[in-house]
Amino acid sequence: MRNILAVAGKELRAYFHSPIAYLVMAVYAVLCGFFFYSFTATYVVQTFRMQAMGGMGMPNMTINDYVIRPLFEGVLSIVLLLVIPLITMRLYAEEKRSGTIELLLTSPVTDFQIIVGKFLGALMLFGTMIVITFAFISTLFIYGNPSAKPLIAQAVGLFLFGASLLALGMWISTFTKNQIIAAVVSFAAFLLIYVLNWVTAYSSGTISHVLSYLSLTTHFDGFAKGVVDLKDLVYYVSVIVLGIFLTARSVEALKGRV
Amino acid sequence: MIEVENLTKRYGPTLAVSDVSFQVQKGEILGFLGPNGAGKTTTMRIITGFLSPTAGRVRVAGIDVAESPIEAKKRLGYLPENPPVYTDMTVNEYLAFVGRIKGVPRGELKKRVTEVSEKCAVADVQHRQIGKLSKGYRQRVGLAQALIHNPEVLILDEPTAGLDPKQIIETRELIKGLAGQHTVILSTHILPEVSKTCQRVVVISKGTVVAMGAPDELTARLQGYGSVLVTVEGPAPDIIGKLQVLPGVNLVEQVESSGTRVTLEVHTEKNQEVRADLARTIVESGWGLIELKSSGMSLEDIFLKLTTKDLGEEVAAHEALPAGGIEAESVN
Structure with a gap:
């Protein structure tokens, strides 16, 4: 455990000694902030309009459904596709280069x-991003009264989604000495598994079911709605374990122990 | 202390190290000598457990590196060719981190960091970022890192590379000072380093061990290819004729002649002392013996001879032609 913490601490320090941590947090905060602002502003305009019309025959619009849920559904996960490669690219590539x-x-x-230490270090930086997200959302509690319950599921979902990407990104980082290559390949890979569920739109065989099941998005929707499903939980934990396992295999191969 | 048995490492079809075996006694400094690309780094990486061998085994302090890597690594300090430093850390932070992962107890960490920084003369830059240090300092930080957990065995890959002459001498002294308490393997392609710091040398070329022994021993063993230089006042053909037939003499060659003086190179058989015979013959024949000296091979010659074996044999074959005698006659 002491070794894991030593490595995790080293990774975290490396992020904050270089511009990476600040860049990643700033990019995330700007994008997340803009989306949050847009959804909130739309919500406000819509509710005013509905009130003006007397709200006849209109569904009850809650902040949870019209601001927080769309924020998680689709938007934040896409930002993570972009930001996580920036966190994972250096994990092994930099060690190999230097x-x-x-x-x-x-x-x-x-x-x-070493692998778990590195993963934890990256996870801690990612944790700051979850904090940023909920800092935005918490402002809603000052001006409105959203339901707090779905937030727990959403936080867990965001955390697992990000952690899965971190584990896979770490694995990709073991293949190269070049951080840029690691980042680009990770981004492409993430984007691909993100859109895997699109196959259901034009195909309905077993393969499309399997591919759709493997897609990261499929399993995020439940969390975004505020529901924790065991199936989704198992999926993300499996992806994390797989990423760590693949990284271990790849590190073994580095030693010529194929 | 270190036992390397029949080590072989293949990278695909290329054989990087082939059947290398040697042992290092406790407290000894072993020099690992060879040209670039001979397999020194690969062998060292296998000893440290960074690479796994295709065949063969390595034992460090009696522990098999492949079977119990963690136990073996606790006893190993390793300085790779490029010091493995994190450029964004300060010297102190870096040494503390290495100490932690090398298993230095928490209570002793601070003390150890101070000790090794002083030993390796990096204490004056302890709060500086490693990325901003000169190559010499980085190299010494690398050395300090290898020493932090006070390992029994030290593996140093070209420890003096990139240092200035003064730093090279200091580093050599430091390494010499480590002998006794630590067992050291150091690799180098710089020859004086070996004769100055090592008690024993393993010469490696194209992945195989071509020679092993103390620096003096190696010189002595190859002395057979060596020769005696003799300057005589007298008729060259007669002298060559007479010296050629002495027991232990292989070949006499004329190196130069000026006036009545000739300088001859007498190639002798292995471990044959012919100088007394030469002197007696020359004096008894009534010629003037001006100079007689053994031209022992330097470590450099041996190194070249061993590592460029094919070339060496070619030259030897060429020299073995009776050209020496004929040439000597035609000159006069």
Whole structure:
């Protein structure tokens, strides 16, 4: 555990010693803030309009359904597709480029401890982004009265979604010495698994079901609605475990132990 | 302390290291000598557990590196060719981090960091960012890193590369000072380094061990290819004729002649002392013996001879032609 924390601490410090952490947080805060503002403004305009019309025959518009849910549904996950590669690109690529991988792999720590340490370090930086998201959302509590319950599911969902991408991005980072390559490949891979569920739009066989099930988006919708489904939970945990396992295999291969 | 047995490493079809075996005794400094690309780094990486061998085994302090890597790594300090430093950390932060992952107890960490920074002369830059340090400092930070957990075994890959002459001498002294308490393997392609710091040398070329022994021993063993230079006042053909037939003499060649003086190179058989015989023969024949000296091979010659074997044999074959004698006659 001490080894894991030492590596996690090192990673976190590296993020904050370089511009990466600030850049990532700023990009996220700007995008998230703009989306949040747009949804809120739309909501406000719509509700005024409805009141002016007397609200006859109109459904009850809640903040949860018209601001928070669309924020999670689709929008934040897309921002993460862009931002997570920036976090994971350096995890192994930088160690390989600078030769510090030799230090890590010749230290009396297991590969697993290094991998989990790195993953935790990245996860902590990602955690700041969840905090930023909920800082925006918490302002709604000052001016309105949204329901707090779905927020828990949404937070868990965002966390698992991001953590899955982090694990896969870390794996991709083991293949190259070049951070830019790691970032580009990660982004492409994330985008692809993100849109995998599109196949259901034009196909309905077993394959399309499987592909749709594998898509990250399919399993995020439940969380965005405020529902924690065991199936979705299992899916994300599996992806995280898979990412860590693949990273371990890849690190083994680095040692010529194929 | 370190046992390397029949180590082989293949990268696809390329054989990087082939059947390398050697042992290092406790407290010894072993020099790993070879041209670039000979397989030094690969061998060292296998010893440290960074790479796994295709075949063969390595034991460090009796522990098999492949079987219990963690236990073996606790006893190893390793300085790769490029010091493995995080450029965004300060020297202190870096050494503390390395100490933590190398298993230095929390209570001793601060003390160890101070100790190794002083030992490796990086204490004056302890709060500076490593990325802003010169190559010499980085190299010494790398060395400090290898020492932080006070390992029994130190593997140093070209520890003096990129240092200025003064730093090279300091680093050599530092490494020498480590012998005794630590067992050291250091690699280099710089020859004086070996004769100055190492008690034993393994010469490696194209992935195989071509020679092993103490620096003096190696020189002595190859002395056979060496020769005696003798300057005599007298008729060259007669002298060559007479010296050629002495026991232990392989070949006599004329190196230069000025007036009545000739300088001859007498190639001798392995481990044969012919200088006394040469001197007696020359003096008894009534010629003037001006100079007689053994032209022992330097480590450099041996190195070249061993690592460029094919070339060396070609040259030797060419020299073995009776050209020496004929040439000497035609000159006079």
